[in-house]
Amino acid sequence: MDDPSAQFQHEDLIDILWRQDVDLGVKREIFDGCLRQREEENTRARETELKREQEFERIMQRLQKLDKETGEFLPSPSSVNSQAVPFSETLHSTEFTQRSPVTQNPLLSALLLSQKSQKPPCQEQAFSELLSLPDLQYYLDVLESEGSSLPLEDITEISHHNLPEPQRENSTDALCGITQTISDSFEVSQPLSCMPSDPIEILETCIQTFSDQGNPTPSPSNTIYSCSTPDNHVILPKCHINSSDSTLSEFCPYTINTSKPEQLNCAPGRDAPQTLLQFEERHVLLGFDDSVSVGSLDLETSLYAADTLSIGQSDKDELESIQSDYTDLLPLSMHSDAVEATLYETVTSAQHQTQNEPTPKNSNQANPLTTSRAAGVRRVCRDEQRAQAMSLPLSVHDIINLPVEAFNEAINSYKLSSAQHTLIRDIRRRGKNKMAAQSCRKRKLDCFIDLEDEIERLKREKEQIKEENERRARELQETKEKLKKLYNEVFRRLRDEHGNSYNPREYKLQQSTDGTVYLLPRGTANKTNTPTEDLPLLYNKPEVQQSSFGDCNFTHQGP
DNA sequence: GTAGGATGTCATGCC
DNA sequence: ATGGCATGACATCCT
Structure with a gap:
């Protein structure tokens, strides 16, 4: 401490x-x-190292900013500093010393300071060695000249290329050493946003970390904020995600799963809170975005938020998809009429509002597609909700549409309870029957349409036949008129052997089936078509007789 | 409040 | 015996 003022402070x-x-x-x-x-x-x-530490501090600040490339949400500079600044600097912070219960406890404080005098120099020694490297000085200059917006890899690349050949390898090693030292010190390797924002928690973590230096066995507090597990599962205490805990949502981009996965396959309890919790956890496991999975409140908010926006068709489809997912995943226990009505009101309200038109209540101008879908939202999903509630391993679509053999193999491959077995059979039966009913109604409708078409066709045919009959009746009448005239003409010209005409009241003409025409006295009922010997034969085959009646041959027989 | 359409579900018979 | 299909009847929901 050469500076008297600094020493005084x-x-x-x-x-x-x-x-x-x-x-x-x-x-x-x-x-x-x-x-x-x-x-x-x-x-x-x-004293000289302090200067370089300040430089290093500045570097670390910029390095944290450079992490934009990963898309990570970086903490505030204060928390970053808390990680990057050596522990001795942290202890000098009045905020920590005043607020921390550790430093307020004399025994802990004494122990802490004694540790500080022993352990931190090891860390500081490492920083000192790193900062004393000539290539790191060159790296600092590069940072100064290139600005703070370059990614770490780019800076490494620049410094690596610009460095003299012998220093390149050392520079890379130095950077790796820096990052390794930091990550070793705090065991924070990936999302720094998971670090606690509370300085007290940071301090306690650091204390625990430094207390465990040299002890390779990770303590719970050592890994409690570790965000670098391979499967991106954040190891944190129970993290309740709800709309009110926005801070935690912001600082936990990865959702937290504290339940065992196999629990999700169990049938949910009937009590709503537990069901809702599992519902949330299921969303978490499925990797849903928090904004969607935080619960019904947020969903409703998002739905109603869409009300105020003018959204396109794709957005509407997406909205409907979300609604469908929501209703599909709604547990059966939540499926009371009140909830159902509320849900439906929510859905239909969103649908109506998204169409930017007034609610068509009791209006015939309601979009049939929309209303049909709105009704379908409730109806179609019942079995899906039941399947969801019973955690059936097959989708409703598969349950219904799989062939019998595949279906039996599928349900035998899972260990299903009797209730699940009954439900899966009922779902298949209802689904089959539902489709059968639909096809049956369609057939009936088609049958009605076909019958109506047949009725129209028969009506037209009837009209045609009627017209034909009338035409033929007219022709028949005309023919009869002609025949009557002809008959009268024949009878008028007919003569007996004395040249006298026959009295039409006493005689009549009759034609047999073989074409022979007879003159019969009236009152004689010739039932047969066979000409008799006593009847006058007026017309016969030409070779039999010739008469004087026109061009016809008559056979005349007297009475 | 009521009528009517649409749809789901059940019961039953048949294949 | 079993499963699927067809269909009438009824219930429910919605306009």
Whole structure:
């Protein structure tokens, strides 16, 4: 401490800290002795290193900012500093010394300071060695000249290429050493956002970390904030995610799973809180975004938020998909009529509002597709909700549509309870019957349509037949008229052997089936078509007789 | 409040 | 015997 003013400030700070703890029985020598012993150990080297540490601090700040490339949400510079600054600097913070229960406890404080005088120099020694490297100095210059926006890899690349050949390997090693040292010190390797924002927690973590230096066995507190597990599962105490805990949501980009996975296969309890909790955890496991999975409140918020926006068709489809997912995943225990009505109101409200038109209540202009879908939201999903509630291993679609053999193999491959077995059979039966009913109704409708078409066709055919009949009746009438005229003409020209005409009231003409025409006296009922010998044969085959009646041949027989 | 359409579900018979 | 299909009847929901 060559600078008298700096030393005065240091002494002043010690006095302030001591006065805070004097009521707790801490002697002045605890502070003074430890610090002075430490000051004696470091002396001038410490002074120069402090400068470089400040430089390094600046570097670390910029390195944290550079981490934008990973898309990670970085903590505030204060928390970053808390990680990057050596532990001795942290202890000098008045905020920590005033607030931390560790430093407020004289025994812990003394122990802490004694550890500080022993352990931290190892860390500081490493920093000193690193910062004393010539290539690191070059790296600092590069940082100064290139600005703070370069990613770490780029900076490494630049420094590596710009460095003289012998220094390149050392520079890379130095950077790796820096990052390794930091990660070793705090066991925070990936999302720094998972570090606690509370300085007290940071301090306690650091204390535990430094206390465990040299002990390879990870203590719970050592790994409690570790975010670098391979499967990205954040090891944290129970983390309740809800809309009110926005801070935690921000600082926990990876959702936390504290339940065993196999628990999700168990049938959920009937009590709503537990079901809701499992519902949330299921979302967590499925990797849903927090904004969607935080619960019904947020979903409703998102749904209603969509109300105020003018969204396109794709958005509407997505919204409906979300709604479908939501209703599909809604546990059966939540499926009371009230909840159902509320849900439906929510869904239909969103749908109506997204169409930017007034609610078509009791209006015939309601979009049939929308209303049909709205009804379907409730109806179609019942079995899906039951399946979800019973944690059936097959989807409803598969349950219904799989062939019998595949279906039996599938359900035999799982160990299902009797309730699950019954439900899966019922779902298949209902699904099959549902499709059968739909096809049956469609057939019936088609049948009605076909019958109506047949009725129309038959009506048209009937009209045609009627017209044909009328036409033929007219033709028949005309033919009859012609025949009557012809008959009268024939009868008028007919003569007996004396040249007298026959009386039409006494005789008539009749034609047999073989074409022969007979003159029959009226009142004679010739039932047969066979000509008799006593009947006058008026017309016969030409070779039999010739008569004088026109061009016809008559056979005349007297009465 | 009521009528009517749409749909789901059950019961039953048949293959 | 079993499963699927067809269909009438009823219930429910919605307009």
